[in-house]
């Protein structure tokens with residue numbers, strides 16, 4: 001689990017109290033929107049569902065520091081546009097293969113374990 005980014009059920013972002021823009025990963029300090037002078041960003045749990053914006057499979061292991069399973073098992077990745085916030089969050093896909101995915105289909109946030117042990121957010125079929 002990545003402290004401060006994912007609490008096991010929700011991604012954690014920050015929302016600017018001036019312009020309502022949402023940031024993920026969570027960002028503190030000044031609002032990143034150059035038109036906004038907001039300086040207060042509050043933590044917020046983000047939508048658990050979204051729609052596929054793009055997807056692919058990774059047939060070759062990513063470079064270090066990523067630790068791959070031996071032998072390497074290709075993974076599926078999806079960029080998902082969150083239902084409310086309309087921002088796109090990349091994640092590994094669990095329970096669906098690349099040929100199961102379509103742009104615009106709904107996915108739901110879930111949790112999965114990487115080869116070297118950490119538990120992270122992943123995208124899976126809606127439950």
Ligand SMILES: [Zn+2]
Pocket residue numbers: 016017018019020021031032033036037038
């Ligand atoms: Zn702002």
